[in-house]
Amino acid sequence: MKKRIHDIELFFKYPNEVQREMLKKLLYEAKNTEFGKEYGFKDIESYEDFKNRVPIHSYENIFPYIERLMRGEQNILWPSEITWFAKSSGTTNARSKFIPVSQEALDDCHFKGGKDLISFYVNSNPETRMFTGKGLTIGGSHQINEFNPNSNSYYGDVSAVIMQNLPLWAQFIRTPKLEVALMDKWEEKIEKMAKITSEENVTNLVGVPTWTILLIQNVLELKNTDNILDVWPNLEVFFHGAVSFTPYRELFKKLIPSADMNYFETYNASEGFFGIQDQRGSDEMLLMLDYGIFYEFIPFEEFESEHPRTLSLDQVEVGKNYEMVITTNAGLWRYRIGDTIKFTSISPYRIKISGRTKHFINAFGEEVIIENAEKAIAEACEKTGAIIDNFTAAPVYFDEGSKGGHEWVIEFKSRPSNLEEFTHLLDEKLRAINSDYDAKRYKDMALVLPIVHDVPEGTFYNWMKKRGKLGGQNKVPRLSNNREHLDSLLEMISAKA
Template sequence: MKKRIHQIELFMKYPHEVQEELRNRLIHTAKKTEFGKKHNFEGIKSVEQFRNEVPVHTYEKLFPYIERRMKGEEKLLWPTEIKWFAKSSGTTNARSKFIPVSTEALEECHFKGGKDLISIYVNNYPDSRMFSGKGLGIGGSHQVNELDPTASSYYGDVSAVIMANLPMWAQIIRTPSLDVALMDNWEEKIEKLAQSTLHENVTSISGVPTWTILLIQRLMEIKGVDNILEVWPNLEVFFHGAVSFTPYRNLFKELIPSDQMNYVETYNASEGFFGIQDQKDSEELLLMLDYGIYYEFIPYEYMHEENPIAVGLEDVELGKIYAMLITTNAGLWRYSIGDTIKFTSLNPYRIKIAGRTKHFINAFGEELVVENAETAIAEACDKTGAMIDNFTAAPIHFTEKSEGGHEWIIEFKKKPESLDRFISILDETLRQVNSDYDAKRYKDMALKMPVVHCAETGTFYNWMKRRGKLGGQNKVPRLANNRQYIDDILELMGVQ
């Protein structure tokens, strides 16, 4: 672990050299693939040539190659055999995505990210007793890919793909057993997770906040206790990712009432492992530069163009929002993953996640991103004593009878002392963190005060279940620029 910390310090010191060497290696490795031949990989000698020869790709553009690989064809996007595909919920469109996971991506990216997470944690907390017990992993499921039985390929949530391929030493120190961890039915799975970990000495948890909360609450219910430390007294760290932790922080403090409890954020997805919270006193994420991923960034103002301008690490600016492009050791070439980030430090490169490229509200020129929404929700919760489970928001469009605005559905774990005050603080904070929103709110000229609906407990769970979207990789869309999601939830709630 100490040796690896030195290697991390090396790419922090020489980020551009590490990334350039990596880009050249990826191009050289894939030059004889169908994609490499089509895009003249043999002739690419510079980053400018790379950007000229290889256009920006969405999932839809790469899908014909991926589909052919899933049916058994080889050497299309990447030269080595690919037997695993990470099934993503496809939150930016209705269709599931199947992301290729090569052996190199498993070893050099996903596994390496997991090991680095532990290395960085132990480096920050040298007195950790994490290894005196077991790590609880709350992951997804996987199944045999049936597109072509002769292809012997498999798919599942990325967490399940990782679990199914872990080495034996890693299986020994984790819980629950794989047959429980990889179950498909999430309602049955939560119950089995609770029953099988009830008497384990769990010292760490890795998972998505929402599913972790459900499991903790079920365990507390079974044992009849007030907090999870009465079940797992040696619990010391929660490694979390996938959604912002900010709205859940107060609820976790209530479920795990200990000043010694640590929380470490990660930024990983089906496409790769990108960032780790490497400082105890900061929520910024260190961008991991030696995982077989070459990074580029599209400035916010260009992200919706057909072939947008992209810049490398050397040209990014502090505080500016970018859409992230990746080129990976699984054959994703200049691939837009749909996330937006902003840089909080340029030496070393640290980031914060801003949201999704398609999860925003801009019906009136307010350019509201997920980061704004989560900051405002957290502030309103903090000042009114509220705790939330989930939320979503969408625009209210102008009509002859109504003004424009934003409509929110919020499921509270603990309702605010005053809903009116909650709404007021939500609005005030949005105005503070987003000048475009503030301008549109001026004297209610373009945007009226937000409308907030309090959802009953289980509303979002039932909505996700109805859509067939239960699972670790499926997340409630925080913001949408149309009313597709919110109208569906309002109908479920019986709101006209």
């Protein structure tokens, strides 16, 4: 692990050279694939050539190639055999996405990311006793590839793909066993996981905050306690990712009441493992530059452009919003993953996730992004003593005789004593951190005070269940520029009233 820290220091010192070499290597490896021949990879000699030759791809653009891979063809996007696909439904589109996962992507990206995460943690916490017990991982499930059912090909949540392919030694230090961890019946799986893991010496948790909370609550109920340290006294770290930890921080402090508990953030997705928190007590992540991924960045003002301008790593600036574009060792070429990030540092390159390109509210020119919403929620909670479990928000459109606004549905674990005060604090923080929102709120000229619904515990769980979105990589959509999700949720609440 200490040796790997020295390797990482190499891209600390030479980040741009490491990235240019990565692009050269990816192009060389794939030059004889169908995609490589189509775009003349053999003749590409520079990043400028690459940009001019290969168009930016959305999932819809690249799916025809992926579909052929799923039907059993090979050497289409990447030269090695592809038999695994990470299934991702996203949160704005009900249709599933299937992301190819090569052996190189597993070895040099996902597995390497897991090992580096542990290296960073041990480096920051040399007194750790994490290895004296087991890691509890909440994964998804996988199934035979229905596009090619007679082949040895599968798809599933990226967590399930990783867990199924882990080396044998890794299976001995995690819990529960694969046959339980990869069950597809989510409610039954949580129940079984709670029973099994409540008898184990769990020292570390790995997973999405939403579903980890659900498991912890099941264990607490099973053991008739309100402190998870009564069950897992040696628990010392939660490695989390997929959604922002900000709204959940206070709830975890309540569930795990220990000042010594550590929280380490990761940025891993179906498409790859991108970033790791490398400093104790920080919410920044180091952008990992030697994982078989070449990065490009679309500036905020270009998000909606048909042919957006892209920047290489050496052209980005601190504090600006960028959409990530990736080229990977699984055959994604100049692929828009839909995530937005901000650089907090360029020496080394550290980032924060700021949202999704399709997850924002901009119905009136207010440009509210997920990062704004989470900061405002966190401050309103802090000042009112509230703790939230989940939330979503959408615009209220202009109507005859009424002005526009935002409507929020919030599920609290600990409710604020005064919801009106909470709403004003939420609004004030949004105005303080977003000048566009503040301008629209000035004297209620375009936007009025937000509407906030306080909904019963379990509302979001039941809504996700109704939509077939329990478990795995599924996440509650935080913000939407239309009312599709919000109206669906409100309709369900109304029907139960």
